[in-house]
Amino acid sequence: MSHLIDLQNKGDGNTDRLILSGEITISEARELKDVLLKAIDTVNDLHVNMEGVLETDLSLLQLLCATHRAALKQGKRVKVEGKYPAAVMRVMTEAGYSRREGCVAEARKSCLWIKQEKDKDG
Amino acid sequence: MEQDQGLERGKSVFFEEASELLSELEDSLLELEDAPDDQELIGSVFRAMHTIKGSGAMFGFDAVSSFTHEVETVFDLVRAGTIPVTKQLIDLTLAARDQIMAMLDAARSGKPVDDEIADGITSALRTLLPQAGVENETDPGHMAKVDEGVPESSTEEENSYRIRFRPELEIFSTGSNPLHLLNELSELGQCRIIAQTDALPTIHEMDPEACYVYWDIVLTTSKGINAIRDVFIFVEDTSELHIEVIDKPEATGGETETGYKKLGEILVERGDVRPEDLAKALESQKRIGEVLVEQELVNPAKIQSALEEQKYVRTVRKKRKAKGALSSIRVASPKLDQLVNLVGELVTVQARLSQVAVSRNDPQLIFLAEEVERLTGELRENTMSIRMLPIGTTFSKFRRLVRDLARDLGKEVTMTTEGAETELDKTVIEKLNDPLVHLIRNSIDHGIEPPDVREAAGKSREGTVHLSAVHSGAHVLIRISDDGAGIDPEVIRTKAMEKGLISPDMEMTDKEIFSILFTPGFSTAKTVSNVSGRGVGMDVVKTNIESLRGTIDLTSEKGKGTTVTLKLPLTLAIIEGLLARIGDEHYVLPLSTVEECIELASRDGDGAGRRRLANIRGEIIPYIHLREQFRIEGERPDIEQIVVTRVDGDRIGLVVDEVIGEQQTVIKTMGRLCNGLREISGATILGDGTVALILDVPNLIHGAVTG
CATH class of the missing domain: 3.30.565.10 (Histidine kinase-like ATPase, C-terminal domain)
Structure with a gap:
């Protein structure tokens, strides 16, 4: 299965949109890390769209978490845009990632994995 | 030999349970027809099928088991939302349910069963499966799966465990996927998995191919601690693994009134908070979790994980308690019938005892007789209540009848x-x-x-x-x-x-x-x-x-x-009766029809005809003279008594020589020779061994009025 990791600037120079689709697993982890790193060092807002992800694993969740954590330190924002696809939801469930509150104090409200209904606040 | 007997007993329990499950299944299916989206109902259909399949295989009913498996397969997909609940599906499943019932009956009686029906249902069910599912037929793993089926209601002891699993950073590169281990774990029983991510660095410092996450898991299983260890067998040496028993069936929530350990205790037990920090945090009046997070003594995920554990164990215990409260035993109905017969005999003997006690006029004996009477009464009530069943079980059977x-x-x-x-x-x-x-x-x-x-x-x-x-x-x-x-x-x-x-x-x-x-x-x-x-x-x-x-x-x-x-x-075996005497004959009137007993003042209204009128507190009540009605010879006493009954809303009196008193009456049916006697509904044996006839009051009155 192929994959797509596509980083676009939204035009204002301050917001990036990262579109992920296809197979985003540990084999893509290095590539994804570099893209995320570049994004978080250049813009203030990063929107991640995972709607097209068909297969994934824990590495994606870890990378997004780590990016979020870095963003919090620098006063930047990361958020998930659009729906969580079934593949991501499944890994969230299997890995016990679905939660009501963020894991570290700074991310209590903005955690990426807080149950869907609260997404809008995050 | 003994083993054979055990197996036979197991089989008969299986038959009973299966027929109960099948009737529940029928109810669920009919309800599902009205509420096709009800996940709980879908789940209960699936579980019923699963249990029948599993225990069927256990007792060697392979045909039942593999047929049920087909239906279970379909409902597994329904549960996953792949197949919708349609009328066709309900029809087929109901037919399948009937077929399972027929197969079980056949297995019990040793008669052959019509395989064609089963084949018809199976192939119809398969058409509902998505295309890939058709392969099922040739799936070699399919029968093996049947054998694995374990009855859901495991009688083994279920313990709850707290597990912390922290794999080494390089676990991905060794080829192990921690998620597979977690999945395997969740197959052991009911579980709650929470990921802990506090060790995760920022993206700058992170190795994208390392595993920074570790897990807190609460698992309830009957499989034992070794089964849990087996899951981690290949990573045990390189990972951190702690397993503790946190709940056993005998524990019923002694720790606190609310049923489980306090949050602080859990955190200390887990090693997430030091006892001295907890003590310090407890000094403030705020919620302990908030304080600990505010003082940065622990991160929120740890609190959340501990709270989940608390909630989880409480739910498990609550369920267990509810299960315990509903516990009941199965008794074969002939045993119950025998018990009722014995109670009937006892009631008769007790009546005799009371009579003897009164005639001897021995205070000690009378006291004893009264005690026995009280106990017999309670015993009778209890025995009768065991035989009582809610009529709803019959009603729900008719839903299917009506539908079809x-x-x-x-x-x-x-x-x-x-x-x-x-x-x-x-x-x-x-x-x-x-x-x-x-x-x-x-x-x-x-x-x-x-x-x-x-x-x-x-x-x-x-x-x-x-x-x-x-x-x-x-x-x-x-x-x-x-x-x-x-x-x-x-x-x-x-x-x-x-x-x-x-x-x-x-x-x-x-x-x-x-x-x-x-x-x-x-x-x-x-x-x-x-x-x-x-x-x-x-x-x-x-x-x-x-x-x-x-x-x-x-x-x-x-x-x-x-x-x-x-x-x-309400019951056919024993009634509360009123014993009355006319001449030397005794009669019992069902107390349910009796309103009051009054002396018949002088021979007022003593005229011709069978029906007379008595003036009772200003109300005119017609009465029937039973001595005349039954043509009993002898002198009428000076003072007679009138038993006022109510039938179909009318008050009608029955005149007897003497009202003796209330009596628990064991009804004995009369022989065929007495079938034509509409006025008599049965007979009973009195304390002194003589027979008293039980009057059928409505028929008696009807006969007297029209005759």
């Missing part, structure tokens, strides 16, 4: 019930089944009109059959009513005249006309369907109900519907 009949006849019918919790003696309920089936069939076949006809008559397309049960004194009233076409008295009248049952010039009330319906061989149906209309039926229903010492009554309004009311005694 309506479909066969092309009508739209719903069944509503009321008073399903009303309790009746087991024997009465069993014998009630056939008459009720007949009455419901009649309602649907003759009563409820086809949808178009209903619409034209300004009614809703869907007809209703309403079943209700309600207590009324020592009786239960069961009503079967429909909102169908009703019965036209004229039609019955004409038909009855044709058959020569009545003469054309007879004046009859509607009630009398309706009673013709209960005459043997009378049917008004123009065509004989396979449902009803053969003219055998209503008379059989009547005989059945009367054999239960009940009565049947029918009312109907043309165009509006028909109601049949059955009045049945």
Whole structure:
């Protein structure tokens, strides 16, 4: 299965949109890390769209978490845009990632994995 | 040998449980038809199938097991949302349920079963599967899977474990996927998994191919700690793994009133918070979790994980408690019948004892006799209550009947019930089944009109059959009513005249006309369907109900519907009676019909004719002189007593020589020779060994009035 990791600037120079689709697993982890790193060092807002992800694993969740954590330190924002696809939801469930509150104090409200209904606040 | 016996016993338990499961399954399916999205119902159908499959395989009923497996497969997909709940699916599953029932019956009796039906259902079910599912047929793993099926209600001890699993950073590169381990773990039982991510660095410092996450898991399983360790067997050396038992079946929540350890305790036990920090945090009045997070002594995920554990264990314990409260044992019904017989004998002996005690006038003996009387009374009540069953079990069986009949006849019918919790003696309920089936069939076949006809008559397309049960004194009233076409008295009248049952010039009330319906061989149906209309039926229903010492009554309004009311005694074995004497003969009147007993003042109204009138506190009450009625010879005493009874709302007196008192009466049925005696419903043996006849008060009065 192929994959797509596509980083676009939204035009204002301050917001990036990262579109992920296809197979985003540990084999893509290095590539994804570099893209995320570049994004978080250049813009203030990063929107991640995972709607097209068909297969994934824990590495994606870890990378997004780590990016979020870095963003919090620098006063930047990361958020998930659009729906969580079934593949991501499944890994969230299997890995016990679905939660009501963020894991570290700074991310209590903005955690990426807080149950869907609260997404809008995050 | 012993093992064989064990297996046999296991089999018979399996049969019983399976038939219970199948009847629950039927209920769930019918409910599911009305609420196709109800996940809980879908789950319960799946579980029922799963249990039958598993325990069937365990006892060697491979055919049952593999057939059930087919249905289970379909419902697994329904559960996953792949296949929708449709009418076709419900029809097929109901048919499958019947087939499983037939297979079990066949297995029990050793008779062959029609495989074609099963094959038909199986292939129909397979057409519902998504295309890939067709391969199932050749799937070699398919039978093996059947063998794995374990009954859901494991009797083994279930413990809850707290597990912390922290794999090494390089776990991905060793080829192990921690998620697979977690999945395996969750297959052991019910579990809650929470990821801990506090070790995760920022993206700058992170190695994208390392695993920084570790897990807190609460798992409830009957498999034991070794099974849990086995899951981690290949990573155990390189990972951190802590497993602790946090809940056992015998623990019932002694730790706190709310049922489990406090949050702080859990955190300290887990090593997430140091005891001294906890002590410090407890000094403030705020919620302990908040304080710990504020002081950065622990991160929120740890608190959340501990809270989840708390919630989880509480739920497990609550469920266990509920299960314990519902516990019951299975007793074969012959044993229960024997118990009732013995209690009956005991009641008779006790009556005798009381009588002897009174005649000896020995205070000590009288005291003892009273004690025995009290205990016997309680024992009788208890035994009777064991035999009582809610009528709802019978009602729910009819939902299927109504559904299938309506479909066969092309009508739209719903069944509503009321008073399903009303309790009746087991024997009465069993014998009630056939008459009720007949009455419901009649309602649907003759009563409820086809949808178009209903619409034209300004009614809703869907007809209703309403079943209700309600207590009324020592009786239960069961009503079967429909909102169908009703019965036209004229039609019955004409038909009855044709058959020569009545003469054309007879004046009859509607009630009398309706009673013709209960005459043997009378049917008004123009065509004989396979449902009803053969003219055998209503008379059989009547005989059945009367054999239960009940009565049947029918009312109907043309165009509006028909109601049949059955009045049945609560129990058939023992009644509360009033013992009375006329000359040397003893009689028992069912206490349920008795209102009061009064001395018959002088011989007022002592005139000709059998029916006289007594003035009781200004109310004129007709009475029947039983001495005359039964033609008992001898002198009438100077003072007689009148027992006032109420039948069908009328107060009528029965005059006896003497009222002896209340008595628990064990009913013995009379031989066939006495079948014609409508005034007598049975006999009982008195304390001194003599026989007393039990009067059937309504029939007695009816006979005296018309005779």
